[in-house]
Amino acid sequence: MEERIGVFVCHCGSNIAGVVDVKRVAEELGKYPGVAYSTDYTYMCSDPGQTMVKEAIKEHNLSGVIVAACSPTLHEATFRRAGRAAGVNPYQVEIANIREQCSWVHQSDKEAATEKAIKIIKTMVEKARLDEALDPIAVPMTHKALVVGGGIAGIQAALDIANAGYETILVEKGPSIGGHMAQLSETFPTLDCSQCIMTPKMVEVAQHPRVKMMTYSEIEDVSGYVGNFKVKIRKKAAYLDRDICNGCGLCMEKCPAKTPSEFDEGLADRKAIYTPFPQAVPNKPVLDREHCLYFTNDGKCGVCKKICPVQCVDYEQEDEIIEDEVGAIVVATGYDLYPIENLGEYGGGKYPDVITSLQFERMLSASGPTEGEVKRPSDGKVPETVVFLTCCGSRDPEAHMPYCSKVCCMYLTKHAMLYKHKVHDGQAYVFYIDVRTAGKGYEEFYTRAAEEDDVLYLRGKVSKIFQEDGKVVVWGADTLSGKKVEIEADMAVLGLATVPNAAARELANMLKIHTDEWGFLAEAHPKLRPVESLAPGFYLAGAAQGPKDIPEAVAQASGAASKVAHLFAEEEYHREPIIAWIDEDTCAGCRVCVSVCPYDAAEFDDEKGIAVIKEAICEGCGACIAACPSASAQQRNLTDEQVYRMVSAALEG
Amino acid sequence: MFEPRIVCFFCKWCTYAGADLAGTSRKQYPPNGVVVRLNCSGRLDPQHVLWAFREGADGVLIGGCHPGDCHYQDGNYKTMRRAAFLKRVLSDMGIEPERLHLEWISAAEGDKLVNIMGEFVDRVRDLGPLELAHAGGRGNGGAKPADKPAATKKTAAAPESAKGAEKPAARKS
Numbered sequence: 059m060e061e062r063i064g065v066f067v068c069h070c071g072s073n074i075a076g077v078v079d080v081k082r083v084a085e086e087l088g089k090y091p092g093v094a095y096s097t098d099y100t101y102m103c104s105d106p107g108q109t110m111v112k113e114a115i116k117e118h119n120l121s122g123v124i125v126a127a128c129s130p131t132l133h134e135a136t137f138r139r140a141g142r143a144a145g146v147n148p149y150q151v152e153i154a155n156i157r158e159q160c161s162w163v164h165q166s167d168k169e170a171a172t173e174k175a176i177k178i179i180k181t182m183v184e185k186a187r188l189d190e191a192l193d194p195i196a197v198p199m200t201h202k203a204l205v206v207g208g209g210i211a212g213i214q215a216a217l218d219i220a221n222a223g224y225e226t227i228l229v230e231k232g233p234s235i236g237g238h239m240a241q242l243s244e245t246f247p248t249l250d251c252s253q254c255i256m257t258p259k260m261v262e263v264a265q266h267p268r269v270k271m272m273t274y275s276e277i278e279d280v281s282g283y284v285g286n287f288k289v290k291i292r293k294k295a296a297y298l299d300r301d302i303c304n305g306c307g308l309c310m311e312k313c314p315a316k317t318p319s320e321f322d323e324g325l326a327d328r329k330a331i332y333t334p335f336p337q338a339v340p341n342k343p344v345l346d347r348e349h350c351l352y353f354t355n356d357g358k359c360g361v362c363k364k365i366c367p368v369q370c371v372d373y374e375q376e377d378e379i380i381e382d383e384v385g386a387i388v389v390a391t392g393y394d395l396y397p398i399e400n401l402g403e404y405g406g407g408k409y410p411d412v413i414t415s416l417q418f419e420r421m422l423s424a425s426g427p428t429e430g431e432v433k434r435p436s437d438g439k440v441p442e443t444v445v446f447l448t449c450c451g452s453r454d455p456e457a458h459m460p461y462c463s464k465v466c467c468m469y470l471t472k473h474a475m476l477y478k479h480k481v482h483d484g485q486a487y488v489f490y491i492d493v494r495t496a497g498k499g500y501e502e503f504y505t506r507a508a509e510e511d512d513v514l515y516l517r518g519k520v521s522k523i524f525q526e527d528g529k530v531v532v533w534g535a536d537t538l539s540g541k542k543v544e545i546e547a548d549m550a551v552l553g554l555a556t557v558p559n560a561a562a563r564e565l566a567n568m569l570k571i572h573t574d575e576w577g578f579l580a581e582a583h584p585k586l587r588p589v590e591s592l593a594p595g596f597y598l599a600g601a602a603q604g605p606k607d608i609p610e611a612v613a614q615a616s617g618a619a620s621k622v623a624h625l626f627a628e629e630e631y632h633r634e635p636i637i638a639w640i641d642e643d644t645c646a647g648c649r650v651c652v653s654v655c656p657y658d659a660a661e662f663d664d665e666k667g668i669a670v671i672k673e674a675i676c677e678g679c680g681a682c683i684a685a686c687p688s689a690s691a692q693q694r695n696l697t698d699e700q701v702y703r704m705v706s707a708a709l710e711g
Numbered sequence: 712m713f714e715p716r717i718v719c720f721f722c723k724w725c726t727y728a729g730a731d732l733a734g735t736s737r738k739q740y741p742p743n744g745v746v747v748r749l750n751c752s753g754r755l756d757p758q759h760v761l762w763a764f765r766e767g768a769d770g771v772l773i774g775g776c777h778p779g780d781c782h783y784q785d786g787n788y789k790t791m792r793r794a795a796f797l798k799r800v801l802s803d804m805g806i807e808p809e810r811l812h813l814e815w816i817s818a819a820e821g822d823k824l825v826n827i828m829g830e831f832v833d834r835v836r837d838l839g840p841l842e843l844a845h846a847g848g849r850g851n852g853g854a855k856p857a858d859k860p861a862a863t864k865k866t867a868a869a870p871e872s873a874k875g876a877e878k879p880a881a882r883k884s
Contacts, residue, residue, distance in 0.1 A: 129731045158734030159746055170742040177745050570782055572728075575819045592728070592818070593782065636750065656784040679783030680754025684793070693754065701747060701759050708718050708745035709767045
């Protein structure tokens, strides 16, 4: 049968048509063998554009469709649906990418861009010529989700998925869920206490009948694909049976070994057997082997074991690997602060009274090391002057991170305000580049700090901080008055940049999901798919995807959860059928495909003496096809013949 | 000025997405390359590269995910070995191995794609047009390999083997 291919060239307003001569392209393609109809239109993805495609399919009895427009990642699905509605198999609808890979990158050479657009479309016509009608492959799906990270984003995602009716595993690497939000004092712009709004959620998720919470656990391995992931979770040895432990806390009270508390950002000590904070969920300790005297001093301590009333301490405990199956994974691994060590001009962490924003949060917290009193770390004195610095490591493309960390303007405003509420006659300075207050009630909050709480905002950067004679000396500039500023302060608080959690980067590598160049998880589309990864089955929530405040993290988590629920609404998962197949007539049974398949989808059929592909497992990577010496392994709708033809078309003219 | 013809085989997860990012960032690069999108650089059969040169390509650029980042575990390592092997074969055939280039470009590396594309086009331009000794390059009208099972078994349409014969042998210069 002669192919009857329709070519639809989109102007994308002036995005394509401003560079590529779309009329000429449509005309040229109309003359190309196998093309039965060719046209152009302003916005092919609009309702009238899609209608035009559908009507042309019927009117011209088209067997295949090429839409020459933006990248297939944007509208391939749109036009495949349109094609199906008009009777063309979705897998015979192809996108020719003449925007991202042509008009947008060759703006100064319209002639060359037009020539290239023609070639690009011809390659897709050649591909479409041999495209088969395919159906998605239905595979069974595990209706259970995994949420990685037990901060506010992970908690919200787990709650929403569980409340939608699906089993959920919530994995947190620390001993308690809660994340950074549990460390915060009060939250902008309402100044409600972070723990007061956080802890009920922590309890709710821990007690949810459909949530299996695994703290002190890490993802060891993930294999499989959307709908059918196999996960291995390492349950780290806590050296006590947390199922038996009743959380009485006697062990923590008696433990003689101390080390700086991570939760209190080093402003206080914790014991070697510890819960990170009193409201921890679960409120059961873990034993930190590195600082435990039993482990570091040849078994000479053992106090916790002796004192435990339920005898749950077990020094012989080992890590345990738990295996499970899930259908979707939400990654909510959160953020870290940019290392203070990298800011040598501000002392790099060597001055005790130059502290990080999270340290100040702990200091302000009623349950923190100073019980909410502002006392400088060096001598416990109440500071009379405090300088707050925004953009410590942010918006500094030469030396540090180029991006805006988004939350620092607001939390430093909050810090300055809370400091003034606690030390009424104190002086708070905030150095800023711009005060960014884009959020509901944020600008009002900032105005309140400046006007009602007399926080002094200085527009300029601080060049140097040093500690001298018990003072923290801050050298900066006020660019509005054009004067140099020197402040002899008692304490300085650095609004350090938000960076992705270090462990999250490794995890992203293991999961094979994209990150941006800074390690933040990359969303499938920056505007229209902000809660999904490009890798199917992975969803993103919270600051792991980019700096964000609490309401944004919660909103994104709920968005990710709704995407998971959407996926789980179907009984089966429908996979792309662009997979491998073996020509039984020519396969010589050499088993090269079996040896190169990363998924064990190619296997040797003893009876037939040839290789066969297991359709439910094949991911369509094409490794077997490239390796097959007799070209018997082929890929559906991307056969070698299609590649040859595309190459020839790319070189024509 | 001689404008080389370049075929780019890009994996859809990393390099193709990197090329899209270059587009959304409006970065400009020379228009010499046309992209063939593959699921994985490991899908690339060495014969695809030889075919490209036979059909008149002056250069072939392969783009895949960085080592360790392959969406399909290790397809890019297979490509790495194949590219090394191919360079030897090309050399034996009298084709400068520099006409084939493999680069790891991630979805976040739009800038890198732009730089590599520019450098590669310059390099191939310096090498000049590829003249194949046996056939005289593009436009020789040669038949496509007839023994491709996909062509004969799975498709009703036979390759238009004479298509190339109508094209002039002259290069655009």
